[in-house]
Amino acid sequence: MSLSIGSNGTSVRQLQQRLKTAGFNPGAVDGKFGARTDAAVRAFQRANRLQVDGKAGTKTMQALQRDSFEPSTARRTTGTGTSSTAKGTARTTPQTTSTRANERIPYRNGHIPKNALTDVGSGHKMYGDAARKYIQMRDAARRDGVNLKLTDSYRSYAAQVDVARRKGIYGVRQPNGKLGLAARPGTSNHGLGKAVDINVNDAKTLNWLKNNASKYGFKTIPREPWHWEYKG
Template sequence: MDSISRIGQRMAEIQALIGGPLGYASASVGGVASSSPSGSAGSAGAVATGTGFADALDQAVRSSSSTSSLRNAQGVPADLAKFGNGNVPTSALQEVGDTGHRLWAPAGEALEKLLAAAARDGVSIGITDSYRSYAAQVDLVKRKGLYSQGGLAAAPGTSPHGWAVAVDLDLDARAQTWMRANADRFGFVEDTPREPWHWVFKA
């Protein structure tokens, strides 16, 4: 889809959200919503919409700024791709709370929200591994073998840990059940058979 088509599509979505033509924008003055044609000072005959234009526009912008637009065609975080898998500097990653673990910023923010939600539900989730350097990936293959050969390690340079979008979690049975019921709300999926601790940020 070209840029003009995308703009037209977003305008239609915003119009649907505010329930009226885009020529009308709602404003709130002193807590009272009013609606007037854009570019005019006001109109006594204008009909207030249920959702303010500014709110609808903000929602539309946020929804169109999903993390999927921050990845390249291979699904790699665009801002990290230049470094290479396993060669991302610490300064380009975000620390996850006070855990000492680091991830791609959108993944780190999502994981913090996930951990907070689990804690509110009385569920404790720990992190055992996050971003993994290329050297660490090589070492893991030596210690645990290649996944393709029955081991537990991805071929060095191919692991989602090397792009800082995967975490290995410390999960008891209750936490595992909670993750399987809730993780997708935060963009995390369990995508590797034989590794129930391994969760990847796909949003």
């Protein structure tokens, strides 16, 4: 059974809440499937490469359940990926390996709470070892007369959706004929708090990073010299 314009009731209310949590505004969470909920469903389907028909069927609901997981409800996580929630019920969540082999992130991509992130300068945030190593790298660069200027760092799921809307999904041809540049929402390393974008418009900064970033566990890719990820 799918939900669409004209549907109403508890199931629609749950759908609206999940859309809202995932970063797609359905309007009022009132249990009434109207035009704004339809638009939010279509936007979510488009961002997740699902059939864009405005109908919340099995695949759309499964994707929403995955992307609207709220990590703040988790108390602990076992090695099998089963977490106990505040209500005492078991929830199976994927375990994401990050920053180093033995560091686990008990949060879904793009759903790391603010109090679990570390400020790495100018309001930018990172997570765990990646944050500590970036700060070490930033300070070392300063001692060498190089000021690393961040343009992006941690991205919430909603922020990833916004970037995907503006830049398109990586490798997918856009209406203007250009290929998209953004990772699929929920898969970006920015959402794990271990990637930063650095202003490399001046050769001095880029050369310093090429010669020193690996000492702190950071690597880049040729097509995006501004993008640096902590690999440990």
